[in-house]
Amino acid sequence: MTGAQILIESLKREGVEVLFGYPGGQVLPIFDKLYDSDLKLILVRHEQAAAHAADGYSRATGKVGVCLATSGPGATNLTTGIATAYMDSIPMVAITGQVKSFLIGNDAFQEADVTGITRPITKHNYLVKDVKDLARIVREAFYVASTGRPGPVLIDIPSDVQMQDTEFIFPQEVQIRSYKPTYFGHPGQIKKAAKIISEARKPLLYIGGGVITSASSEVLLRFANKIQAPVTWTLMGIGAFPSDHELSLGMLGMHGTAYANHAIMEADVIIAVGARFDDRVTGRLDAFAPNAKIVHIDIDPSSISKNVAVHIPIVGDAKNILGALLEEIKKAPDTKEWLKIVDTYKKKHPLIYKDEGKIKPQYVIEQIDKITKGEAIITTEVGQNQMWAAQWYKYNNPRTFISSGGLGTMGFGLPAAMGAKVAFPDREVFDVAGDGSIQMNIQELATCVANKIHVKVAILNNGYLGMVRQWQELFYKRRYSHVGITSPDFVKLADSYGALGIRVTEKKDVTAAIEKAINTENTVLIDFRIEPEENVFPMVPAGEALNRMIEGLA
Amino acid sequence: MRHTITVSVENKFGVLARISGLFSARGYNISSLAVSETLDPEISCMTIVVDAKDEKILEQIKKQLNKLIDVISITDFTKREHVERELILAKVNHSLKDKAKLDNIVNSYVAKIVFSKNKTAIIEAVGEQDNIKKLLEELRRFTVVELIRTGKIAMAKGDTQDD
Numbered sequence: 013m014t015g016a017q018i019l020i021e022s023l024k025r026e027g028v029e030v031l032f033g034y035p036g037g038q039v040l041p042i043f044d045k046l047y048d049s050d051l052k053l054i055l056v057r058h059e060q061a062a063a064h065a066a067d068g069y070s071r072a073t074g075k076v077g078v079c080l081a082t083s084g085p086g087a088t089n090l091t092t093g094i095a096t097a098y099m100d101s102i103p104m105v106a107i108t109g110q111v112k113s114f115l116i117g118n119d120a121f122q123e124a125d126v127t128g129i130t131r132p133i134t135k136h137n138y139l140v141k142d143v144k145d146l147a148r149i150v151r152e153a154f155y156v157a158s159t160g161r162p163g164p165v166l167i168d169i170p171s172d173v174q175m176q177d178t179e180f181i182f183p184q185e186v187q188i189r190s191y192k193p194t195y196f197g198h199p200g201q202i203k204k205a206a207k208i209i210s211e212a213r214k215p216l217l218y219i220g221g222g223v224i225t226s227a228s229s230e231v232l233l234r235f236a237n238k239i240q241a242p243v244t245w246t247l248m249g250i251g252a253f254p255s256d257h258e259l260s261l262g263m264l265g266m267h268g269t270a271y272a273n274h275a276i277m278e279a280d281v282i283i284a285v286g287a288r289f290d291d292r293v294t295g296r297l298d299a300f301a302p303n304a305k306i307v308h309i310d311i312d313p314s315s316i317s318k319n320v321a322v323h324i325p326i327v328g329d330a331k332n333i334l335g336a337l338l339e340e341i342k343k344a345p346d347t348k349e350w351l352k353i354v355d356t357y358k359k360k361h362p363l364i365y366k367d368e369g370k371i372k373p374q375y376v377i378e379q380i381d382k383i384t385k386g387e388a389i390i391t392t393e394v395g396q397n398q399m400w401a402a403q404w405y406k407y408n409n410p411r412t413f414i415s416s417g418g419l420g421t422m423g424f425g426l427p428a429a430m431g432a433k434v435a436f437p438d439r440e441v442f443d444v445a446g447d448g449s450i451q452m453n454i455q456e457l458a459t460c461v462a463n464k465i466h467v468k469v470a471i472l473n474n475g476y477l478g479m480v481r482q483w484q485e486l487f488y489k490r491r492y493s494h495v496g497i498t499s500p501d502f503v504k505l506a507d508s509y510g511a512l513g514i515r516v517t518e519k520k521d522v523t524a525a526i527e528k529a530i531n532t533e534n535t536v537l538i539d540f541r542i543e544p545e546e547n548v549f550p551m552v553p554a555g556e557a558l559n560r561m562i563e564g565l566a
Numbered sequence: 567m568r569h570t571i572t573v574s575v576e577n578k579f580g581v582l583a584r585i586s587g588l589f590s591a592r593g594y595n596i597s598s599l600a601v602s603e604t605l606d607p608e609i610s611c612m613t614i615v616v617d618a619k620d621e622k623i624l625e626q627i628k629k630q631l632n633k634l635i636d637v638i639s640i641t642d643f644t645k646r647e648h649v650e651r652e653l654i655l656a657k658v659n660h661s662l663k664d665k666a667k668l669d670n671i672v673n674s675y676v677a678k679i680v681f682s683k684n685k686t687a688i689i690e691a692v693g694e695q696d697n698i699k700k701l702l703e704e705l706r707r708f709t710v711v712e713l714i715r716t717g718k719i720a721m722a723k724g725d726t727q728d729d
Contacts, residue, residue, distance in 0.1 A: 127580060128580075128583065131580075131583065131584055131587050132587055132591050135635070136634075136635040139579075139580070156635060188635060189638060190575075190576065190635060190636060190637055190638040190639075191635050312633070313629050313632070313633075314626065314629035314630050314632070314633055317622070317625070318626060
């Protein structure tokens with residue numbers, strides 16, 4: 013078999029059904045073999061979108077997403093998408109063509125040192141120098157990408173390697189002597205944790221994306237019910253715990269609920285599960301959770317005590333460890349008083365907005381929630397739209413909120429929605445977008461229409477780069493430096509792509525537009541003209557303690 | 567504070583870049599780095615001397631190194647008995663009447679003159695960094711025109727590799 017055939021055969025054996033990609037000179041042998049294969053390739057309009065789509069596919073399914081690009085500019089265009097997946101620990105395999113091996117290092121046409129460029133943004137990467145290594149490398153790449161703390165892995169394949177012949181041997185097992193992720197927590201640590209949880213008076217669960225990655229939602233629910241601790245989550249943890257549950261506190265951190273932030277500052281034991289104490293979550297570090305002993309469950313040892321000193325670290329898979337803790341905890345803590353206190357926080361500091369004047373973005377999200385019954389997959393761009401989507405849609409299931417957390421990548425939402433919709437064609441997929449963000453990858457409307465990927469895009473159009481404007485308003489004396497942004501006529505633009513465009517300028521038309529979008533068998537883009545200077549509240553100013561919030565409504 | 571760690575890695579291209587990239591991306595300064603193949607030609611050993619202002623940073627460095635797929639094991643010498651050595655080559659200019667003085671100095675260290683012609687000598691010395699430092703101070707009496715150091719290498723005391 014040729015290298016290209018080996019690649020395709022190996023991908024199939026890894027269970028790949030679809031990949032997102034773009035052809036070019038140095039991947040022609042692969043595209044030639046794709047022509048005869050039953051692997052489905054979605055031709056994007058920009059390689060960045062191929063990476064985001066593979067990422068969205070992965071976040072929606074839990075499987076490894078795959079993207080493919082040519083050498084040089086094709087590969088460098090993938091990097092934002094790879095970095096996005098890296099920051100959020102998303103399993104992805106990115107395949108790039110490379111110039112012929114004897115030309116590497118010669119500044120050949122469309123050459124870039126892609127393994128060099130992607131080294132800091134991949135979990136691991138490979139340059140295939142010998143076709144005999146290819147099958148093993150593909151096998152390893154999928155294994156590394158999807159195990160331990162997942163992440164993107166890149167395989168760079170020179171075009172001559174794609175054409176060389178060798179016998180196809182697909183290794184059954186992966187043997188990497190230096191890579192042995194820990195899946196089971198240390199029993200001694202689990203005992204210690206169980207003890208302090210039993211003795212806690214104000215325990216709190218702080219959960220992150222790791223709960224979703226490790227499919228721990230069910231055991232987490234049992235755990236929370238057993239110890240009767242309120243649960244708050246990070247942006248990445250949205251959907252891991254049902255938001256309609258009585259123990260739910262919603263998201264914490266910079267734009268978290270005020271009651272979650274007050275609760276974490278008051279807690280005496282924090283059980284952090286698959287969360288990494290990001291600065292957007294902790295606020296001012298030395299003021300974070302001053303009264304709490306912290307139990308930290310994470311599969312990545314380097315996440316532990318990186319930002320916040322942890323009292324009991326437990327390295328391993330969250331599902332196993334929560335299961336072990338459930339068995340170990342004989343006596344649940346008495347949290348009646350604590351839940352009462354938390355309840356007063358909820359009553360005193362609810363998540364609210366003033367529903368008056370122009371269309372409020374929060375109202376739009378609420379209506380999408382109502383009409384889709386909370387069952388849609390929501391992807392977001394980055395900025396105010398992302399925070400409103402995080403705050404106002406009620407997620408009750410994992411893998412229903414797909415958003416660029418760690419890197420904060422504008423232009424992520426539409427291609428990610430594409431990936432999610434390809435994975436689940438029968439589910440409703442909404443990209444909640446801003447008028448700024450959507451313009452970063454709006455060309456993918458073409459991909460959606462051409463491939464009948466009927467995603468719905470809700471643009472919260474305020475004529476600004478909204479989050480930047482909000483910061484300028486609050487911290488730069490309203491000096492709105494370069495944040496007013498113009499847009500094309502989105503309705504006409506949608507039309508020109510063959511999609512349906514709807515413009516909504518009045519509140520009374522919001523629900524009808526959403527219903528129409530859902531009932532239209534096409535890619536639909538709704539241009540909601542919202543209140544231009546609406547802000548996301550509550551807000552913890554950067555570098556402030558979590559309970560020092562600007563709550564917005566006096 | 568300076569810490570010495572050795573890292574066993576897969577002997578493959580790009581691994582050194584991965585390791586050094588990890589340090590540079592986080593703003594940790596490597597003060598010396600020595601790399602070579604080990605008894606097993608598939609494994610290389612890197613001795614890294616790093617400035618880390620506290621234990622927490624050192625801990626993070628070790629954890630981050632451990633995360634790299636090509637890293638097989640890490641040994642931290644901060645709190646364990648070990649032997650450490652560095653090799654230097656120093657090119658020294660001297661007057662002819664000072665040659666005897668130079669010979670004396672060289673003889674009082676684990677050092678030797680490996681090349682000598684007219685008023686120039688190349689001195690090779692092996693030792694702990696403190697000793698090397700002292701030797702260099704003595705050599706300052708002459709004119710040191712060039713100095714090359716290998717960086718530190720280290721090995722734990724004990725009778726097995728893991729001791």
